Amino acid sequence: MAVDRPGFGYSGRPRDGASPVVQARLLHAAVQMLGVERPVLVAQSRGVSIALAYALHHPGEVAGVVDLGGYAFFGTAWAPWYTRLLMVPVLGALLAHTIYVPCLGRRAVEAGLRAVFAPEGAPPLEYVRAYAAMILRPTSMRALADDQLHSTRAMQAVMARYPELQVPLVIINGTADASTPIEQARRLHRIVPGSRLAVPPGAGHEVMFFHPDKVMQGIDAVLQQGPA
Numbered sequence: 314m315a316v317d318r319p320g321f322g323y324s325g326r327p328r329d330g331a332s333p334v335v336q337a338r339l340l341h342a343a344v345q346m347l348g349v350e351r352p353v354l355v356a357q358s359r360g361v362s363i364a365l366a367y368a369l370h371h372p373g374e375v376a377g378v379v380d381l382g383g384y385a386f387f388g389t390a391w392a393p394w395y396t397r398l399l400m401v402p403v404l405g406a407l408l409a410h411t412i413y414v415p416c417l418g419r420r421a422v423e424a425g426l427r428a429v430f431a432p433e434g435a436p437p438l439e440y441v442r443a444y445a446a447m448i449l450r451p452t453s454m455r456a457l458a459d460d461q462l463h464s465t466r467a468m469q470a471v472m473a474r475y476p477e478l479q480v481p482l483v484i485i486n487g488t489a490d491a492s493t494p495i496e497q498a499r500r501l502h503r504i505v506p507g508s509r510l511a512v513p514p515g516a517g518h519e520v521m522f523f524h525p526d527k528v529m530q531g532i533d534a535v536l537q538q539g540p541a
Contacts, residue, residue, distance in 0.1 A: 314349070316340060318360065320456025322447060331459045332467035337366035341374075350374075353535050355528065357381040357521065358493060359460065366471045368480045377481035377535030381520045381528065382493040385475070385501045387468040399458040409451035418449040429518040432489050436519075475504050481538040482508040483531040487516025487524075509534060 319336055320326030329335050340363060344352060353376045356364035361383025368375045399405040399413065422445045426436040436444075447453065482505050486498030495512065502510040511531065513524055521528050 314347070314352075316343065318363065318456075320459070321453050326452070326456050326459075330456065331463035333362040333366045333464060333471060334370070334467055336363045337370060340367055341371055344374075351376045353377050353379060353532055355379040355381065355532065356383060358518065359384050359464075361385055362387070362464070362468060362471065365475065365478070368478060368482075369471065369474050372479040375480050377483070377538065378478075379528065379531040379535060380482065380484040380486075380498070380501070381531075382486050382490050382498075382518045383484070383501070384493050384497065386472060386497055387465040396458045396461055399455050400462060405455060405458075406451060409454050413454055414449050414451060418454070419445055422448060429492050430522070431491065431517055433515070433517050433519070433523045475501065476506070478505050478508075481535045483511065483534050484508060485511045485513070485520055485524075485527055485531055487513050487518070487520060489515050490518045492518040 317324050319330045319339055327335060327339075351374060354364040354367060356378070358381070361378075361380045362385060364378045364380070365383075365385060368378050398408055423441060426441055426444065430436045448457070482501075484498045484502050486493060486495050488495060498510060498512070502508050511527060513520065513527055516524055516527075
């Protein structure tokens with residue numbers, strides 16, 4: 314099952330939706346509604362913070378977590394001025410509808426995707442089209458800006474509890490990942506007892522595209538490890 318974070322895809326976004334804890338709570342509610350029991354949470358990049366928050370709050374309801382180039386440690390909240398403008402009441406929505414999406418969006422999306430797919434290859438054309446169609450909407454762009462500006466404070470309490478994780482955790486981070494520094498993975502591995510770290514040499518941020526075998530091995534490792 315693939316789940317969009319609140320405010321992306323076709324999902325709505327609550328007022329405090331930038332909080333990974335709130336996003337984890339909504340994900341947990343969705344899992345319960347679907348009747349899914351003890352899922353393996355496979356998350357990439359910023360989504361890893363939500364998976365870890367979920368596992369901390371509901372350890373008995375999770376089989377484990379697979380971290381793919383996860384951004385688990387948030388520093389000081391920072392975003393460029395053009396991102397901050399998106400969150401200004403009224404003006405942000407106006408800019409998103411009239412300038413950001415129509416004039417700047419597609420080029421920015423393509424450049425961003427090329428960066429995260431490097432150095433192993435280029436993003437598939439159909440993926441670019443689908444991704445652009447979903448992210449280049451005013452609501453999605455403002456949700457992304459909201460994440461960048463307002464998620465850090467809520468993450469402080471989650472980061473402090475990482476040593477308490479009680480579920481199997483497999484961390485996969487390529488040595489050539491320019492989006493998530495490898496030190497993020499090594500730091501998380503050091504402080505979470507029993508976690509496993511895999512570092513594919515030369516792999517970038519999009520591990521699931523270029524190394525699906527590594528992802529499946531991570532899932533298998535979680536399932537074989539069983540409950541903590």
